[in-house]
Amino acid sequence: MAKPKVAFYWCxxxxxxxxxxxxxxENILKVVEAVEFVLWPVAMDFKIKDVEALQDGEIAVSxxxxxxxxxxxxxxxxxxxxxxxxxxxxxxxxxxGGTPGLANFSNREIIFDYVYQxxxxxxxxxxxxxxxxxxxxxxxxxxxxxxxxxxxxxxxIDVDYYLPGCAPPPDLIMNAVEAILTGxxxxxxxxxxxxxxxxxxxxxxITKPEKAVIKQFRRVHEVLLDPEKCFLDQGxxxxxxxxxxxxxxxxINANMPCRGCFxxxxxxxxxxxxxxxxxxxxxxxxxxxxxxxxxxxxxxxxGIFYYYSLPASMLGRKFRAEL
Amino acid sequence: xxxxxxxxxxxxxxxxxxxxxxxxxRGDVEKAYFQVPExxxxxxxxxxxxxxxxxxxxxxxxxxxxxxxxMCSTKALDDLFKVEPPPAAKKLRELIYSAFMLEDHNLHxxxxxxxxxxxxxxxxxxxxxxxxxxxxxxxxxxxxxIKLRKECRDIITxxxxxxxxxxxxxxxGISKPLAEDDRLKIVDVAKNGVEFAQFALKIFDxxxxxxxxxxxxxxxxxxxxxxYYMGMVDKNNKVNFYDGDVRVVTPEGKEFARFxxxxxxxxxxxxxxxxxxxxxxxxxNVGWKGFVDGKDSGVYRVAPLARLNxxxxxxxxxxxxxxxxxxxxxxxxxxxxxxxxxxxxxxxALYAAERMLELAQDREITDPHIRNIPTAIPDEGIGIVEAPxxxxxxxxxxxxxxxxxxxxxxxxxxxxxxxxxxSIEKAARGLIKGGKVSDGLLNMVEMAFRAYDPCFACATxxxxxxxxxxxxxxxxxxxxxxTISRE
Numbered sequence: 067m068a069k070p071k072v073a074f075y076w077c078x079x080x081x082x083x084x085x086x087x088x089x090x091x092e093n094i095l096k097v098v099e100a101v102e103f104v105l106w107p108v109a110m111d112f113k114i115k116d117v118e119a120l121q122d123g124e125i126a127v128s129x130x131x132x133x134x135x136x137x138x139x140x141x142x143x144x145x146x147x148x149x150x151x152x153x154x155x156x157x158x159x160x161x162x163g164g165t166p167g168l169a170n171f172s173n174r175e176i177i178f179d180y181v182y183q184x185x186x187x188x189x190x191x192x193x194x195x196x197x198x199x200x201x202x203x204x205x206x207x208x209x210x211x212x213x214x215x216x217x218x219x220x221x222x223i224d225v226d227y228y229l230p231g232c233a234p235p236p237d238l239i240m241n242a243v244e245a246i247l248t249g250x251x252x253x254x255x256x257x258x259x260x261x262x263x264x265x266x267x268x269x270x271x272i273t274k275p276e277k278a279v280i281k282q283f284r285r286v287h288e289v290l291l292d293p294e295k296c297f298l299d300q301g302x303x304x305x306x307x308x309x310x311x312x313x314x315x316x317x318i319n320a321n322m323p324c325r326g327c328f329x330x331x332x333x334x335x336x337x338x339x340x341x342x343x344x345x346x347x348x349x350x351x352x353x354x355x356x357x358x359x360x361x362x363x364x365x366x367x368x369g370i371f372y373y374y375s376l377p378a379s380m381l382g383r384k385f386r387a388e389l
Numbered sequence: 390x391x392x393x394x395x396x397x398x399x400x401x402x403x404x405x406x407x408x409x410x411x412x413x414x415r416g417d418v419e420k421a422y423f424q425v426p427e428x429x430x431x432x433x434x435x436x437x438x439x440x441x442x443x444x445x446x447x448x449x450x451x452x453x454x455x456x457x458x459x460m461c462s463t464k465a466l467d468d469l470f471k472v473e474p475p476p477a478a479k480k481l482r483e484l485i486y487s488a489f490m491l492e493d494h495n496l497h498x499x500x501x502x503x504x505x506x507x508x509x510x511x512x513x514x515x516x517x518x519x520x521x522x523x524x525x526x527x528x529x530x531x532x533x534x535i536k537l538r539k540e541c542r543d544i545i546t547x548x549x550x551x552x553x554x555x556x557x558x559x560x561x562g563i564s565k566p567l568a569e570d571d572r573l574k575i576v577d578v579a580k581n582g583v584e585f586a587q588f589a590l591k592i593f594d595x596x597x598x599x600x601x602x603x604x605x606x607x608x609x610x611x612x613x614x615x616x617y618y619m620g621m622v623d624k625n626n627k628v629n630f631y632d633g634d635v636r637v638v639t640p641e642g643k644e645f646a647r648f649x650x651x652x653x654x655x656x657x658x659x660x661x662x663x664x665x666x667x668x669x670x671x672x673x674n675v676g677w678k679g680f681v682d683g684k685d686s687g688v689y690r691v692a693p694l695a696r697l698n699x700x701x702x703x704x705x706x707x708x709x710x711x712x713x714x715x716x717x718x719x720x721x722x723x724x725x726x727x728x729x730x731x732x733x734x735x736x737x738a739l740y741a742a743e744r745m746l747e748l749a750q751d752r753e754i755t756d757p758h759i760r761n762i763p764t765a766i767p768d769e770g771i772g773i774v775e776a777p778x779x780x781x782x783x784x785x786x787x788x789x790x791x792x793x794x795x796x797x798x799x800x801x802x803x804x805x806x807x808x809x810x811x812s813i814e815k816a817a818r819g820l821i822k823g824g825k826v827s828d829g830l831l832n833m834v835e836m837a838f839r840a841y842d843p844c845f846a847c848a849t850x851x852x853x854x855x856x857x858x859x860x861x862x863x864x865x866x867x868x869x870x871x872t873i874s875r876e
Binding site for chain 1: 419424428442449552762795
């Protein structure tokens with residue numbers, strides 16, 4: 067029997083998801099044995115035209131990481147969708163937008179203005195901006211369109227499954243690969259990770275505040291961090307209550323709070339809003355002024371609550387009209 | 390009749406990287422452009438974020454070298470909050486960093502750049518990848534490569550929480566101390582690391598230095614540029630990745646500048662070109678003369694060979710011996726041979742392993758005092774580290790509450806952006822004559838930029854990898870006259 071064809075592709079990503087695959091270590095050789103790669107730019111020599119030459123649906127599964135920020139990324143995502151039986155959104159950026167999705171608080175014009183006009187190391191007296199088309203003496207050069215907005219993969223193409231995390235941990239990657247190879251798959255749209263909250267399995271769970279106890283929030287650099295106690299109980303913002311489990315509590319193990327890279331569970335529509343409601347239940351205030359005083363002690367709530375999920379949120383971006 | 394060759398790495402089709410070569414009437418190279426077609430705007434969306442989150446936000450620039458951004462950002466926070474980390478915290482940061490440099494340099498040699506030599510520059514492209522390397526060196530050695538990588542990355546996970554995007558850095562220290570039994574494990578890994586790094590240098594000796602064809606390639610003019618060099622040195626002018634002054638030497642190897650991180654704006658400025666999203670840094674005090682080398686051009690180079698060129702030597706004995714041997718072979722210092730970046734990279738990996746061992750054997754490293762809580766009002770902070778791919782600068786300004794008001798990042802590969810363009814053009818000039826291009830050309834042009842281990846995940850989100858190429862030669866009407874592809 068022919069081996070199933072697999073594509074692994076990056077859009078607006080950092081390369082961490084490729085490293086996560088290499089981090090399968092010995093298991094990567096097993097994967098290479100079991101499948102036929104038809105596209106994996108980081109490691110192999112296949113080209114887009116090879117993909118274009120395939121029949122529609124001929125690729126068993128395409129793993130696509132990164133968000134969508136340029137015209138070309140959207141184009142390739144659509145091509146892979148057409149050629150693939152299954153598409154898996156791989157990693158936080160494809161799944162929920164990722165940290166670079168915080169760029170949805172600004173727009174293309176603001177980014178261009180700072181990067182090419184205002185940054186302190188700049189020497190740009192003629193106020194040059196990169197152009198989609200440039201005529202040089204020898205001919206014309208082109209650059210892809212830079213979108214105003216960061217999109218999740220499923221805002222651009224139909225997605226079958228999601229592998230969460232920044233980056234997805236090796237055990238979840240292997241589970242997903244095995245599930246696909248054996249055809250043992252859950253219903254379409256499933257996030258291939260446990261469907262409970264991080265707090266449910268956190269070692270610090272027993273000290274998690276059950277009632278309103280917080281009088282003031284602290285920032286991580288301001289206090290010594292207790293390595294045993296729930297971060298929220300220490301007044302440190304930790305996105306555990308609004309975040310899906312399955313990461314192995316990697317950040318907590320380093321004595322740092324969760325920032326939500328796995329997104330929320332299936333029962334939650336909006337990760338930031340969910341965290342806000344969790345937070346409301348532990349603030350200990352008697353008056354509106356006191357509530358305001360306590361919430362004012364949270365630095366950058368929008369940025370922290372939507373650290374990874376702004377593009378996927380109900381909010382989406384700062385100015386909806388700019389979508 | 391002018392012709393145009395568009396070299397499309399597969400990544401260009403993905404929106405990541407692109408080379409355009411224009412030929413003159415004789416079919417020789419008139420001009421080459423290397424374009425960076427992506428941008429994410431980290432500097433802009435960092436504004437409004439709490440400064441202490443920057444070591445967690447900026448690693449997302451690059452999942453290949455997240456440890457670099459994490460450490461650079463953490464050092465910028467030390468400066469911003471005017472707080473000095475306790476000795477154990479500094480040592481732990483450098484230990485994490487050394488483990489990272491060791492595994493990352495090896496990743497490049499065995500997975501990315503090395504296949505050109507180990508498998509061969511003109512070997513069938515389908516074999517010119519890690520699987521081809523495994524076929525040549527054997528599964529046992531491949532197992533060693535995988536094992537060392539995993540052990541180094543496990544150390545980063547242990548201390549940093551995650552290896553892809555560590556989280557442990559805080560202004561004035563780190564979040565977690567090192568336990569004694571873990572220290573002992575790290576000593577063992579570091580010892581293996583030293584052995585492995587020596588072994589990798591031996592592979593380089595056997596495969597590259599004992600092959601006249603390769604030596605000619607390394608020493609030849611096609612891959613040579615006479616430029617300034619930049620890198621970090623310690624107080625004895627030895628290579629340092631984590632801390633020190635930035636030193637710049639002239640194309641003749643004389644010290645041109647030496648500066649603290651806080652002074653970088655006096656020395657570096659960046660040009661904008663309409664045809665690329667990446668900016669082109671140059672030495673302000675020399676001036677921008679375009680994409681040319683020589684003493685009058687402000688173009689400089691960074692990364693392994695540049696660091697060895699700017700330093701007076703290596704701070705550890707085994708690496709120092711290899712450093713001396715390399716410059717003797719290359720005919721003195723500074724060496725301008727672009728392909729010698731590969732050699733310098735392996736010498737740096739040996740230094741990283743030796744340094745890792747020194748730090749792990751230092752008993753002070755398990756001291757539980759790993760944090761000093763900042764008390765000063767923040768305003769501005771600058772951090773510099775040496776990334777595997779060169780000098781990395783993070784510069785933040787904040788309000789009095791430590792909320793970012795401005796961020797400027799000069800990312801390692803970007804320092805080499807102008808030199809990479811020049812190297813591609815020069816290789817193309819040396820290889821394309823009379824309009825004739827061959828399949829072998831494609832990989833030779835790739836080798837011109839692969840030597841830099843360019844991290845386009847940082848600069849353009851493309852990785853230095855086995856990028857497939859297709860070359861199309863068009864006439865002025867745009868009709869394709871010849872297509873050459875690597876299959």
